[in-house]
Amino acid sequence: MNLFRTTLAACAAILIGSATLPAAHAAGGGTKPPGYAWSFDGPFGTFDRAQLQRGYKVYREVCSACHAMGLVRFRNLSQKGGPEFSEAQVRALAADFKIMDGPNDQGEMFERPGRPSDAFPKPFPNEQAARAANGGAYPPDMSVLAKARNYERGFPLFLFDILTQYQEGGPDYIKAVMTGYEDPPAGTTLQPGQNWNKYMPGNIIAMPNVLNDGQIEYPKGPDGKPSAPETAKQYAADVTAFLMWAAEPHMEQRKRIGFQVIVFLVLFAGLLYFTKKRIWSRLPEHAPGTH
Amino acid sequence: MSGPSTYVPKWGIAKWMDARLPLPRMVYDSFIAYPVPRNLNYFWTFGGILMLMLVSQIITGVVLAMHYTPHSTMAFNSVESIMRDVEYGWLMRYMHANGASFFFIAVYIHIFRGLYYGSYKAPREVLWILGCIIFLLMMATAFMGYVLPWGQMSFWGATVITNLFSAIPVVGETIVTFLWGGYSVDNPTLTRFFSLHFLLPFMIFGVVILHVWALHVTGQNNPTGIEVKAVQKDTVPFTPYATIKDAFAMICFFLVFSYFIFYMPNYLGHADNYVQANPAVTPPHIVPEWYFLPFYAILRAVPDKLGGVLLMGAAVVILAFLPWLDTSKVKSMSYRPLARQCFWAFAVTCIVLGWLGSRPAEQPYVLLSQIFSALYFAYFLIALPLLGLFETPNKLPGSIAESVLGKMKGGSAAAVGAAAASEPNTKG
Numbered sequence: 001m002n003l004f005r006t007t008l009a010a011c012a013a014i015l016i017g018s019a020t021l022p023a024a025h026a027a028g029g030g031t032k033p034p035g036y037a038w039s040f041d042g043p044f045g046t047f048d049r050a051q052l053q054r055g056y057k058v059y060r061e062v063c064s065a066c067h068a069m070g071l072v073r074f075r076n077l078s079q080k081g082g083p084e085f086s087e088a089q090v091r092a093l094a095a096d097f098k099i100m101d102g103p104n105d106q107g108e109m110f111e112r113p114g115r116p117s118d119a120f121p122k123p124f125p126n127e128q129a130a131r132a133a134n135g136g137a138y139p140p141d142m143s144v145l146a147k148a149r150n151y152e153r154g155f156p157l158f159l160f161d162i163l164t165q166y167q168e169g170g171p172d173y174i175k176a177v178m179t180g181y182e183d184p185p186a187g188t189t190l191q192p193g194q195n196w197n198k199y200m201p202g203n204i205i206a207m208p209n210v211l212n213d214g215q216i217e218y219p220k221g222p223d224g225k226p227s228a229p230e231t232a233k234q235y236a237a238d239v240t241a242f243l244m245w246a247a248e249p250h251m252e253q254r255k256r257i258g259f260q261v262i263v264f265l266v267l268f269a270g271l272l273y274f275t276k277k278r279i280w281s282r283l284p285e286h287a288p289g290t291h
Numbered sequence: 292m293s294g295p296s297t298y299v300p301k302w303g304i305a306k307w308m309d310a311r312l313p314l315p316r317m318v319y320d321s322f323i324a325y326p327v328p329r330n331l332n333y334f335w336t337f338g339g340i341l342m343l344m345l346v347s348q349i350i351t352g353v354v355l356a357m358h359y360t361p362h363s364t365m366a367f368n369s370v371e372s373i374m375r376d377v378e379y380g381w382l383m384r385y386m387h388a389n390g391a392s393f394f395f396i397a398v399y400i401h402i403f404r405g406l407y408y409g410s411y412k413a414p415r416e417v418l419w420i421l422g423c424i425i426f427l428l429m430m431a432t433a434f435m436g437y438v439l440p441w442g443q444m445s446f447w448g449a450t451v452i453t454n455l456f457s458a459i460p461v462v463g464e465t466i467v468t469f470l471w472g473g474y475s476v477d478n479p480t481l482t483r484f485f486s487l488h489f490l491l492p493f494m495i496f497g498v499v500i501l502h503v504w505a506l507h508v509t510g511q512n513n514p515t516g517i518e519v520k521a522v523q524k525d526t527v528p529f530t531p532y533a534t535i536k537d538a539f540a541m542i543c544f545f546l547v548f549s550y551f552i553f554y555m556p557n558y559l560g561h562a563d564n565y566v567q568a569n570p571a572v573t574p575p576h577i578v579p580e581w582y583f584l585p586f587y588a589i590l591r592a593v594p595d596k597l598g599g600v601l602l603m604g605a606a607v608v609i610l611a612f613l614p615w616l617d618t619s620k621v622k623s624m625s626y627r628p629l630a631r632q633c634f635w636a637f638a639v640t641c642i643v644l645g646w647l648g649s650r651p652a653e654q655p656y657v658l659l660s661q662i663f664s665a666l667y668f669a670y671f672l673i674a675l676p677l678l679g680l681f682e683t684p685n686k687l688p689g690s691i692a693e694s695v696l697g698k699m700k701g702g703s704a705a706a707v708g709a710a711a712a713s714e715p716n717t718k719g
Binding site (some may be wrong): 247 | 368535
């Protein structure tokens with residue numbers, strides 16, 4: 001027991017000690033994103049199908065003009081745990097794209113409508129073409145973007161995150177950047193092709209603000225009103241959720257199995273504990289009346 | 292320790308086998324009848340946990356290797372294909388990636404347990420040195436494994452660490468070219484790291500067998516640090532007593548492990564490693580995996596490259612000399628009041644070094660790294676050699692059995708305590 005107390009005391013001392021030291025610099029400025037509420041937060045969080053479907057629409061109409069998403073296939077859109085479009089819908093969504101295929105029997109490349117087995121087509125044939133069309137900047141592939149972005153939580157938050165299971169640093173950052181465009185502070189002049197973003201590390205971002213209120217039409221409900229607000233904020237949230245699913249398509253299965261595993265292990269550990277106690281009680285000094 | 296074998300084959304086939312290759316006898320003697328000190332606490336369950344982690348890593352690793360493509364243009368996407376298209380591929384990969392972290396969590400607890408209870412002292416020096424070799428092999432394996440997903444941290448981590456060898460005078464550059472298989476980290480580097488990453492775990496397995504063999508020759512140390520005097524009184528048979536206790540501890544460890552696999556799978560990793568390796572773009576901070584951070588801090592504490600490399604190497608190698616650096620005759624720090632304080636100061640030093648390793652290489656972190664690196668080495672080179680000469684240890688119990696029975700009941704403890712008083716006090 002004494003050993004545990006000393007361990008705890010030592011840990012507490014070091015934590016308090018390190019809290020007083022200056023926090024690390026973020027990579028050249030950029031405000032920490034606010035924490036947003038996501039349907040996929042926490043141990044039982046799942047994706048909101050309607051939100052993912054809206055997110056796909058935002059991706060299709062806005063992001064896909066510049067960003068590739070080469071690891072995602074149309075068939076994924078009908079998989080369990082994703083947007084869960086029907087298979088007919090997926091066929092239609094895929095057919096919406098022209099895919100370069102070939103060579104055919106004559107050795108010619110040809111274009112055909114997309115199929116569910118196709119990956120999302122890339123907007124540019126190569127990095128150079130992408131840079132040429134975007135003022136020198138290369139729009140990153142968005143397939144795993146939600147896991148490839150994060151921000152520093154700092155002490156002691158990063159320890160609490162273990163208990164709260166906070167791992168939405170990527171989505172929080174992406175949504176914040178999508179809605180974080182501002183006029184640069186007085187005295188800062190931006191070069192052509194540069195934009196000021198509150199949450200971007202270093203504040204300078206090549207991507208312009210692309211989401212504006214009312215820009216994308218959402219499916220109408222039975223009352224004739226859109227199923228979600230047609231605002232830039234909502235678009236950002238929806239497409240971010242879509243990116244999170246694209247980065248972690250088996251998240252729902254993972255959390256579901258995780259719960260089963262944890263319950264099993266807790267019960268198993270309990271049984272083992274009592275078995276252990278029973279076995280060790282056979283030792284003479286544990287048996288009552290021997291001393 | 293084990294003494295003469297008490298195995299009596301019961302069945303005909305067992306007798307037949309025993310006369311030809313006494314494998315059942317070995318298993319019986321090593322894992323059933325093997326006497327274990329009765330006073331082991333739960334810190335002694337980490338050996339078994341480590342064995343389990345090694346097996347888990349090998350199984351998940353072999354499955355991953357079936358689907359992985361070791362090529363610089365395909366490695367990143369093949370890992371993503373495991374995550375997306377392979378049935379339960381995400382489970383295999385998350386188990387393997389988090390498994391590396393949990394392997395290190397377990398090995399650090401195991402090492403610190405050895406440090407606290409003096410498990411490195413005679414007659415367990417060889418056992419300890421074998422452990423140091425395993426630790427070194429683990430570090431090499433983990434480092435090369437982290438390169439395989441071919442993300443940004445993979446690439447730049449590999450670049451930074453392999454570049455360290457260039458500090459070696461005369462042959463440094465040649466060694467680096469040899470490691471890379473060319474003039475920069477590229478496809479040949481990836482393929483050889485993949486090959487070695489597959490090989491090294493089996494070398495670890497081999498040294499683990501030696502480690503367990505050496506353990507079964509000397510017997511386990513225990514929280515009192517007193518050697519077993521009477522097998523009957525001081526020990527219990529491995530099965531069922533240690534097996535059930537180890538099993539319980541393993542499941543508890545797997546509970547925490549599972550929490551990370553299923554709920555926090557990317558917590559211990561770095562977001563930059565989900566960006567494909569790009570030799571043209573350097574990440575703002577290149578940081579190694581958390582389990583290397585203390586050594587990384589020591590490396591960067593020295594302004595001179597060669598000096599840093601040597602000091603970092605020394606930080607690992609010095610562990611192997613511990614049996615001769617610690618001059619105290621008393622093993623367990625439970626009976627060494629001053630050494631115990633130094634031990635905790637050392638543990639805190641390691642944590643602070645880990646934190647410093649994650650900071651950018653600028654002030655005040657560099658200065659702090661220098662101070663804490665000095666403290667790290669002071670534990671081995673000043674505290675332990677001198678304490679053995681000057682420290683007065685507390686009174687040791689007469690035997691393992693006595694230390695257990697003394698704790699059991701107040702009444703009987705007094706009687707046992709009186710017996711213990713007649714025992715000579717071992718001064719260091």
